[in-house]
Amino acid sequence: QQQVKQSPQSLIVQKGGISIINCAYENTAFDYFPWYQQFPGKGPALLIAIRPDVSEKKEGRFTISFNKSAKQFSLHIMDSQPGDSATYFCAASTQAGTALIFGKGTTLSVSS
Amino acid sequence: SAVISQKPSRDICQRGTSLTIQCQVDSQVTMMFWYRQQPGQSLTLIATANQGSEATYESGFVIDKFPISRPNLTFSTLTVSNMSPEDSSIYLCSVEPGGGGWGTEAFFGQGTRLTVV
Numbered sequence: 001q002q003q004v005k006q007s008p009q010s011l012i013v014q015k016g017g018i019s020i021i022n023c024a025y026e027n028t029a030f031d032y033f034p035w036y037q038q039f040p041g042k043g044p045a046l047l048i049a050i051r052p053d054v055s056e057k058k059e060g061r062f063t064i065s066f067n068k069s070a071k072q073f074s075l076h077i078m079d080s081q082p083g084d085s086a087t088y089f090c091a092a093s094t095q096a097g098t099a100l101i102f103g104k105g106t107t108l109s110v111s112s
Numbered sequence: 113s114a115v116i117s118q119k120p121s122r123d124i125c126q127r128g129t130s131l132t133i134q135c136q137v138d139s140q141v142t143m144m145f146w147y148r149q150q151p152g153q154s155l156t157l158i159a160t161a162n163q164g165s166e167a168t169y170e171s172g173f174v175i176d177k178f179p180i181s182r183p184n185l186t187f188s189t190l191t192v193s194n195m196s197p198e199d200s201s202i203y204l205c206s207v208e209p210g211g212g213g214w215g216t217e218a219f220f221g222q223g224t225r226l227t228v229v
Contacts, residue, residue: 006154034217043116043204043220044155089154099145099206100218104154 004092006103013110019077021106023090026071030092034100035064035075038087047088048075080110114139114209118221125195125228132191133224135205140185146178149202149223158203161188195228202226 005024013019034049050057050064057064063076077084087107091100115138125131147155158178161167167180181189192199202223
């Protein structure tokens with residue numbers, strides 16, 4: 001499987017701060033880049049996704065920034081809240097509908 | 113969307129035994145995926161199960177160890193055979209109701225937390 005590299009492994013942010021998680025990929029055939037959020041004891045759930053023909057997508061407090069030439073994308077969580085404390089996974093797949101390839105995950109803790 | 117019911121939610125098993133995990137989806141889907149998530153780690157694809165054909169396994173996973181059944185478009189099972197402590201993990205099933213491709217959201221079951229002692 002092609003690798004998706006995610007950093008940092010863990011992140012502690014003050015309430016109201018900005019959380020930033022970065023991912024890099026190798027396979028240029030990837031054209032779907034979702035972020036998943038996972039709470040303990042639950043399966044991952046889609047948070048937001050982007051396609052490579054746009055550089056940014058925003059949904060509420062969550063923004064994906066995408067840099068196709070650098071093969072990197074990142075998740076920004078604005079005004080981070082304690083309820084955002086979870087594990088976040090970046091992922092990638094091809095339009096052929098193959099299974100998602102996940103990064104190693106980032107455990108976010110938002111302190112109040 | 114899709115709602116996935118996965119059973120059991122957790123189990124503690126003796127080494128050398130086998131456990132079958134069930135995944136029931138509330139809608140018909142062509143592709144189902146089985147993932148393994150080791151403690152504090154990412155999700156690793158075990159296999160892709162399409163109804164009416166043999167499951168396709170990823171490198172490092174073999175059918176003898178992880179046999180999969182896919183009898184219809186709403187159900188699949190994954191068996192973890194001849195278990196060892198190294199098999200302790202969370203196992204998740206996933207579907208993409210849109211059939212794959214860009215914009216297709218993957219839905220996950222809540223996972224089966226397996227502990228082998």
